[in-house]
Amino acid sequence: MSLITEAAVVESAGGRFVIQPVLLDDLQPHEVLVDIKAAGLCHTDLSVAGGGLPFPLPGVLGHEGAGVVSAVGSAISRVAPGDTVILSFTSCGRCGNCRDGHPAYCDTWLPANLIGGARIDGSSPISRDGKALGGRFFGQSSFARQAVVDERSVVKVETTLPLELLSPLACGVQTGAGAVWNAIRPRPGSSLAVFGAGAVGLSAIMAAALSPAVTIIAVDMVPARLELARELGATHTIHASAVQDVPAEIRQITGGGADAAIEATGNTKVLEQAVFSTAARGQVVAVGAPAFGTTAAVDVNFIMPGRRVQGITLGDSETETLIPAIVALMEAGRFPVEKLISTYKLEDVNLAADDMKAGSAIKPVLVL
Template identity: 65%
Template sequence: MSTTTRAAVVESGGAPFALTDVELDEPGPGEALVRMVATGLCHTDLGVASGGLPFPLPGVLGHEGAGVVEAVGPNVTGVAPGDHVVLSFTSCGGCRNCRDGHPAYCVTWLPLNLIGGRRADGTSTISRDGAPLGGHFFGQSSFAERALVDERSLVKVDPNVQLESIAPLGCGVQTGVGAVWNVLKPEAGSCLVVLGAGAVGLSAVMAAALTPATTVIAVDMVSERLELARELGATHTVNAAEADVTEAVLALTDGRGADGVVETTGAVAVLRKGADALAPRGTLVVVGAPPFGTEVALDVNALLPGKKVVGLTLGDSETQTSIPALVALVQDGRLPLHRLISHYPFADIERAVRDMSAGKTIKPVLTF
């Protein structure tokens, strides 16, 4: 039996999020029905809503959900009704990368999460007046009061932690944290640079503060965000509106450069500045996603001293391990995620979009 629920539907590229009733399919094998308590708003949602990615519209987005399981379909063993869950990305579970503990690099990642809008078998999870809508976004489509979620998107969490405080862990936070912990893995005394002090960048700063890196440089053009970055663990800040980023990093490192750089802005000019600021054997982690087909020019000879440029999806996280650990750090106050979050009622999703686009809020979290 289908479930009727209220969802924020984007009718076409560039259209607003409009609240409307939709029907959810009943939970199939490996799926659960989740009552949403909160969901983060991410730049990826805005990029798809603008028509910048080939996701089938009209559709329901949302991929940083947190809620309570209401019902489960056949063969679901990891969660049961009443469990508190954080929602993250989905994956096939059977390909080489999934079996190797790298589900963010699942061979079916793009169609299952970002552009398919359907289950792997091609069926739709969401419809309206009998017509299928784009859904299954990151295996969840959590911009709705209830969501039909892939079991592989679900992570069971401590029921004592407020779900409104941990919803962004499913995408933005684990992406920034994973760039530092899973890719850069800073050694004692190393220097890290974080380009962009939005939700992903500030998550990287908080993660860096929990490592033996001794120099953590945050770069942005908004002075208030740089001030927050200092409070969250940056040892230095660079205002890119006032200084050349490469020159500033070299000056702060006695000319050596950075051991690790996390690029979160999606701007190729910023990426190039980061690459040019690397120390020998340094690594640039590319997190920010510009439009499909974007290219960047690099100085090949400058890369020869062992420098690496590495792409990253969702922090290269194994969610069943990483998200409960992050929940524990939030709970203990060691990952002060609340400093990034502003709460909005679900009905105010358009105001949250405007505030995020204007830079008024770093991480909007919609509450139900």
């Protein structure tokens, strides 16, 4: 049966979020109805709302949901009403990358998560006044009190942790942690530079602190974030605004260049700095999401000595493995995600967005 719920709708590119009633469609066989209890706000949401990334608007965003299953489609057996779930990206489950344990590189990833705004049959699970809205963002569109969610987006967890601490695991936290654990895999004694001490970068630092890496360098322009990076495991910090040559500073700290670098700002000039901060055979992992068509200039002769530049989506994570692992680390007090979070009510979503843009909130989470 269709359901009226309340959602944060973006009317057009550059517009603000507007809280209003929307109609959720009946569940299809492979969908789940979730009562959203918390939803993290991510820079990708802001990029879409600002028009930097294509998505059909008016629409409902939100891709870091957490909540409780309310109902399930006829083909669902993995979860049941009453289960606690974290909502992450969706995937087809059938293509080569999905079968190989890399669903973030699914053949359907772009239309199914970022730019499609609809189910595979072209319908949207969200409408208003009889007209379809852009929905199913990352398989969920969780900036709402209830969401119709694709089954591949649902990760069941068993924990007593507050859901506002869990929702960022869906994207920002697993992106940073996965970049370290799945892509870089630090060797004993290695060095890592992390550019950007936001939610993704700080999650990478927490993950690196649980690895054999010895030198962990945080680079940012906000002193408070650098202090937090130290608290979370960075061995060195660089205030980018106060240093004339960041790559040179990193080369000095590491004795020739970092073994690996993570670019977590989405700024291509910063990506160029990250490349020039690495040693021979060094690895650069780009996790930031600049606007489509953005390019970076790299001296090919500089990368010839074995340097690698790798793009990565959502930490190259297999969600049903990585997310519960991070939950377990949080329960043990070894992955303090709570230090990143500021909470807001759904009706304060624009304040949360403003605070995120201003840098005063690292990871805003809407608590419903």
